[in-house]
Amino acid sequence: MNDKRIIELFFARDEEAIKETEKKYGKLCRYIAQNFLASREDAEECVNDTWLALWNSIPPDEPDPLSAYISARTKNIAISKSRANNAWKRGGNVQTVSDEILSLLSDGQTLSEYYESRLAGKVINDFIEKLSKSERKVFVLRYWYRASDKSIMEETGFSQSKIKSMLARLRARLAKELEKEGIIV
């Protein structure tokens, strides 16, 4: 079923909407949830919470693209759960990705006094725009979806060493862009 029809079902308050969303985006939501939550039960609960959140937000929301909207919802719920469960402290992939992001700041560097997340986000989006399709996939999987090396390997067919070297190069390039724009000083 296409996204437009699913949204129509939500607007009609037809519970089939949830069923169809689960059918189309269930795997994606579980994938995102599993990247943030160590427990399979927690991930499953997160996915169910996402359906509830969608039921309550559509309408009035009429998202386009629906997949990004659902992904953002799932991710936010997963983050809330992982914080509530102290999953951050247990290490794992989310911590690894955070450390990688923080590695953009080399010794002695800091964020600008006038730093704004939104402005930094714009620089990151401009950077992503310039990437090749495969680089973009690896970058977004890692830094938005918080995917592990193994998961990126399965999705792209690249070797682990290639993924690691590609990410390292991309981070170095991004750090330069952020420096150029005065985000990192």
Added chain:
Amino acid sequence: MNGNFKDLRLIEAFDYIDPKYIAEVGESLKLRSVAEPQSATYTKPSPFKYWKQYAALVACVLLLSMAFPVFGYIAEVINSYASSGTTVEITEAETEPYDSYVLTEGDLAQINEAYRKEIDLPATATYKLFDSVESAMRKEKYRNYYFGKYGDTIVLWNSVSIDGLCCFELGGYSFDFYTGTMLFFNNGVLYKQSEIEEADILTSDEIDYFYGLYVDYYVPFAYDPHICPEFTEGIELLSEAEMRNINKAYDTWKFDMLYPGLLEEFKKAAVKNTAINPEKEAEKQVRASIGCDPHRFFREKNLEEYRYYGKFGNKYVLFVTDEREFLTTLSVAGQEMIFTTLIKDFVVYADGEFTGFAEAYERGMLTADDVALVYQRHLAYNDYLDDLKIKADDSLRDKLIIHTPTYKPSPIILPEDEIRRVVWDYIQLKEVKNPLEASWSVRCYAARYSTYAVMVGGPFMYAQMVRTESVAGYTFTFSDCQVMYIYKDGAFYRLEEAYSLGIVDEEFIGSIIWDQTKS
């Protein structure tokens, strides 16, 4: 404002990634590894069932949005979806396994023809870069690596067509092959590594995939001194012409070494009778003695490796590790025995001639400084190997390079799985540190059920002296490198030991196909 707070905000910045990229990536995922819900039946969620969780969630988001700006952003993002009218075009991600394309005989004929033209062989020459589709598609050390077909471009690496050091940059990646030639065949044209960047026939996604294969397949097997920076420093790369000259001279030298004086004899005869072609006559004579064309035999094995240690004036220092086994003959007590040998030595090439390393120094071809530099490079290479030691785990077993000898000294050909099992157990027995460095073979001389009389080939095949072994009244003559084992249930026994332990009987010993005498 402390450092940690700033750091957290940097992490938040990544949540501002544009939804169009999130959708693009999200919809391209295959999601094979995603765990399905434990219950096979779907339970329709009732909005009322989760009211407690919902209330908790709302409270949680509200609280967190006060603590972390990102949660404030979440609401904005969600609202932006509602107000946005733009449609994002979702395209399929590239996931083709480029190396799943199977070469055809037609592809191969075209590649061979293009290569023949490339190396400027006459049209009548029958030289083939790749003998068969199977050989062209191998992914094995020292042989061929097939890197797939990308659009119209077939990518292959061939170890035999030596082109100095095969190091090149492509699409921002560094490829370092130890000798060989990287070939990019596109619409009848063969591009070499030095031409590929300029040819611009591969997209960045294709290069990414190609690099992935290189990392997965080549690098783990590449005990390549030229990847070692201490080794490569100051080494002058060889041109294709130089390598071709060395190859040609090396072939003649090997022939002369295996059959000393034979070529010289015919050369002398050719002075008197110009109708005589010394090379052909020498070959004929060897063929008569060993039952096959020696040059064809050399070419078919194609396992030649040079380790190039540098150029000193017009002198080239090479470490010849010829892992292929040469057939040669030995006359013992009137019995002519055919056996195999292996060459491994430092040699110096200059002006069409090969000289031993020590001899080259004594003759003043190399200075003490040259020798010291070679020695230094050799140490660096050994250190490099030490760093690359592989633990003998089971995954290694499948990576062993196995070749099945089909020539006379292996009268019984075992199935490849069985050969692999024997080699694997042999590696454990001998505690071989770098088993992937060698090309292994098992020659079987007697078999009964799962008991075999075998010789396992590898890096130990020097033939220097002759010895005999007497078992159950049979006397066998071996060279010192030729150790025959009885292999049973994963264990190796010397002939005498196996007989005395009752693992094999007299009949089995008598059935061993080897020169033997019965007392």
